[in-house]
Amino acid sequence: MSDLPVPGQRIALRWHDGDGPRELIGHVQRIGPEGLTLLDRALTPRLLGWQSLDSWRGVPQVPRGRDPRAADRALLDRMAADHRLRGSAEPDPGVARPGEVCQVARLADLLGPAIPAQGPEAYDTGGGTATCTLGPAEGRAIAVGEWATIRLAKGEPPHDGDRTEQVVAALARWAAYRDARNVQVRGTDRVLPGFTALGLRST
Incomplete structure (x- = not known):
């Protein structure tokens, strides 16, 4: 070739x-x-x-998926309750938290067409999971089918939004390597650049 x-x-x-x-x-x-x-x-x-x-x-670095804004909020809540998103010093998420902020994005829109400088090996922890820590900002991620879920393990560090966004970007790139199409972020009330907050599900 x-x-x-x-x-x-x-x-x-x-x-x-x-x-x-x-x-x-x-x-x-x-x-x-x-x-x-x-x-x-x-x-x-x-x-x-x-x-x-x-x-x-x-082929496209990140294929476009379905519109994440039309996703089933109940399904996203269940994915966000996955025990693999729990940190070692944190309680098990246990059950879904339907009242917390859920923000979503297409990975193609978030990451763009650029070829990444960093491969996924730095973040992958096996079993469809990943973790990234930059200073006080820490996040964990899982990839299930077309969706990735990122949970900021300790919430968003005060006055360190840039590091939070870098953690999310790194884990989103890992999710793209795992062939995910969309991503949701939990653990911060601040809507991050490129994301849309979903409304609460009706009960």
Whole structure:
């Protein structure tokens, strides 16, 4: 292949094995003498030797999903109650918190088409979870299907909104590697840039 992709780029790769032609969509992790390594949606590296590669094409870094503003608030509340979002020093979320602020965004709108400088490995903690800490700002994330949920573990640190936004951006990028389309954020009452606050669900 000529005009090789760059690390971090999301591509559709055509390759072949003994059973015939195949296609794999993922993010380029590295390019080396032995071949090209692609991260699939589970963040599993797949090394494909040069002799098996046929062609590649770039695809959107973050595909557009459905309008997150039309999401089922009850479903988002249940995802936000996932025990994996709990910090070690925090009580288990336990049950949904329908009264807390829920803000949503399309990952494509939030992240744009740029190829990221930072891969997901710095934040991934396995099992569809991630964590990011920058100064006093800390967040945890899960990815389930087309949705990612980010919970700011200690609420938003006072006078440190920039760090909070950086944490959210890092975890949103991780979610994009996991092939999520939309993201919700919990744990702060301040609506972050690029997000829309959903109304409370009716009871």
